[in-house]
Each structure stands twice: as structure tokens, then as C-alpha cells.
Amino acid sequence: MKFSIGPIQYFWPRAQVLDFYNEVAQSDADIAYLGETVCSKRRELKFADYMNLAHMLRESGKQVLLSTMTLLEAPSELRELRRYCENGDFQIEANDFGAVGILQEAGLPFTGGAALNCYNQHTLRRLVGMGMNRWVVPVELSEQWLRDILQQSVIQDIRSCFETEVFAFGHMPLAWSGRCFTARSENRDKDKCELCCIKYPQGREVKSQDGQQVFVLNGIQTQSGDRYNLINQLPQMDGIVDIARLSPQPKGTFEWLHKFQSNVAGKQPVALQHGDCNGYWLNLAGMQRQPLGDIL
Numbered sequence: 001m002k003f004s005i006g007p008i009q010y011f012w013p014r015a016q017v018l019d020f021y022n023e024v025a026q027s028d029a030d031i032a033y034l035g036e037t038v039c040s041k042r043r044e045l046k047f048a049d050y051m052n053l054a055h056m057l058r059e060s061g062k063q064v065l066l067s068t069m070t071l072l073e074a075p076s077e078l079r080e081l082r083r084y085c086e087n088g089d090f091q092i093e094a095n096d097f098g099a100v101g102i103l104q105e106a107g108l109p110f111t112g113g114a115a116l117n118c119y120n121q122h123t124l125r126r127l128v129g130m131g132m133n134r135w136v137v138p139v140e141l142s143e144q145w146l147r148d149i150l151q152q153s154v155i156q157d158i159r160s161c162f163e164t165e166v167f168a169f170g171h172m173p174l175a176w177s178g179r180c181f182t183a184r185s186e187n188r189d190k191d192k193c194e195l196c197c198i199k200y201p202q203g204r205e206v207k208s209q210d211g212q213q214v215f216v217l218n219g220i221q222t223q224s225g226d227r228y229n230l231i232n233q234l235p236q237m238d239g240i241v242d243i244a245r246l247s248p249q250p251k252g253t254f255e256w257l258h259k260f261q262s263n264v265a266g267k268q269p270v271a272l273q274h275g276d277c278n279g280y281w282l283n284l285a286g287m288q289r290q291p292l293g294d295i296l
Contacts, residue, residue, distance in 0.1 A: 001237065001264050003257060004031035004165065006247045007067040007093075009173065009218060011197045014044040020248060021053050025060035027254050028261060031243065032057045035067035035084065037095055037113075039180070039219045040077050041195060047083055054090050067093040070115045071176040071220065093136070100130060109133045114167060115176075121152035134163040136245070139172040139228065142283035146240055163242040168230040169256060170247025171203065171216050171223040172286070181217040201250045213275070214287075226277035226287055231259060233281055235266035 005024050008017060024032050034050045034057075036042050045053075054064045066084050069077060078098065085092055085102045094100045095113035103110045111134040112118060112127050119138060127135070137146055146166075150159065182204055183193035197204075203216035203223055213225035230237075234244065246257055262268045272278065272289050279288035 001234065001241065002030040002243045003028075003260060004033065004243050004245045005029045005253070005257075006167070006170070006245045007033040007035050007037050008248045009038060009170070009221070009223070010201055010203060010248075010250075011039070011042045011195065011219065012044070012201055012250075013198065014049075016201075016250075017045055018053075020253075021057065023254055024062065025057055027257060029062060029246075029257060031063045031065070033065050033067045033093055035093075037067050037070050038176075038221050039197075040069060040074070040080065041193070042197075042219075044198075047080065051087065051089075058090075065091045065093050065111055067113065068095050068099045070095040070113070070173075071178075072096060072098055073178065094132075100127070100132075104130045107131070111165070112136060114138050115173070121149050121155050124149060125154050125158060128158050128162050132162060134165055134243075136165045136167065139167045139174070140280045140286060143233070143236055143240075143281050144283055150240055164240060165243035165245055166230065166237065166241050166281075167228065168234075168244040168246065169260070170228060170249065171218075171226075172228045172280075173218075173221055173223055174215075175222045177220050177222070180220050181222065182219050185217060224277070224286065226275055226289070228278065228280070229272055229276040230278055230281055231256075231263055232266070232269045232272070232290075233278060234260065234264050 034054055057064045068081055068084055072078055081099055092103060093111040093113050095115045109131050112132040114136045118124050118127060180190040180193055182197040183190050185204055186196050197219045203218040205213050206215040206217055207213050215225050216223040259270055277287055277289045280286045282290055
């Protein structure tokens, strides 16, 4: 199994982003994703900066992909999307169907991001026919659902044409909106947000009246309140998952990468703590957590 480092979902200062990708270059990760996927106002790094990082990471031995925005709201964002798709060097992770259309017209292969909402074998086959050679599975799909899709007869003759990647670690991206919830939480208008999300390097917590964290606000993106952690499910992924994705965290990303790589065969399981969950993969409510004792 390979391990990837997904695009940074949060708004970090430029220096922090550069330091993080220097660590990616020195890590044992196989694949690195680069690019802003949440909000076009986050301009600490520009297209040229991401291209420079992409070349640096490729020289360090990583496979590099450029990730596109998930929700485009202006012509300027479409022009930027075309710059990414037409970069001429690195494959794209397409996070909306606008990117898929551009890449299909150009005859370019692409990775289909989880936000494309590919939930059945017919959509999967259609996307592979459009050029998709890697499928990032929607975060709420279970192991059994994934197995069932891959066993469908309409998939058998194309199964070798695409890889399967699972979001295995991090706060799950659940929804995007035309509104900016982080700005709203500070009583700011979206157009006058003053980029306040940079103050929340791991998003802003949303708790219920009884004190339970239910969501994380990340600009226009809403994430799961608990951190998804499939480290103990890696052995069950054998044969159906090619790549496990770790979403960048402000601290501890590479320590967790080492733990994941050490537990591919299930020999070094980790007891999940409060604040971690794995319910979706187990066909349970997403917020649920299967204790380690139920696995061993």
C-alpha cells in the first residue's frame, strides 16, 4: 500500500506551508498533493509557488499532483482552474466536474477527488472512460460498499485502469457552501472576511449545547468534528485500496504517517482516543469509534 499526503485544507501562513512541504520531501510518503481546494482568497501561495514546490517534491522522489478548487464561484477562479489543468507537467486531482470537463477535452488523465461524489459502479465506469486513473472514494463510503462496487460486473474489465485511494486520516470534508462560516462566526461578511480563517490553523470548533464537538468550520467548508482515523483498518483494505491518504495537520502529520506505515499488516495497532472516529468505514454512524479491543 502507498501513502499520500493530501492538499492542506486549512489556511496557513506561507512560511508554515513551505516548512511543511520540506518535511514532506524528507518523509516516507509516496505521493503529495498540492494546491488550494477551499477558498480562492487564500493567496499566501500562488500558482508559481505551487509549481516550484511540485518540482522540488518530484526531485525528492514523490509523485506529485495538483489539486483543484472544489467550489468555483467566479470567472477568475475558472481562469485559474485552466492554469492548473494546462500546467503541462503534473497530473491534476479534479475536485469538481468543471475540471473533469477541461481535462477530458485535453485528453489528459486525472485523479477524481472525493468531492465528485462517485457512489456507484456506473458513475465510476463513466469517469474512467473520461480519463480518470485514480478514484478518491467519498469519505462516507464503507468498506463493504467499496467492495460491492468493485465486484460489480461492469467494473471487472476496467479494474486495472484505475487506482483506489481512501481518505484515512484527518477531519473529513463534508460540505461546501457559498457562505463563509468562519467569517460568519466572527460576525463578518464574506466579502470583508479579512482572511480571518488564518487564525484557525486546524479550523474552528463547533460544539453542541452539551459540549460535544460536532463540526469544524474551515472557511466555506464544513468538516467532521472528530478526526477520521483508519489506522487499525489498514489490513482490511488489502486488495481493494491502493493508497491511504493522510490530510495535513498543524502538528504530528509525519508521526502518524510512520504509525500508519508500521501497521499495514496490523502488527502495531493504535488505540483510538477521544476525538477520533472510524464509523463510516465500518458502516456505522460517522461519529462512532470502534475501540481497539473490538478489533483485536
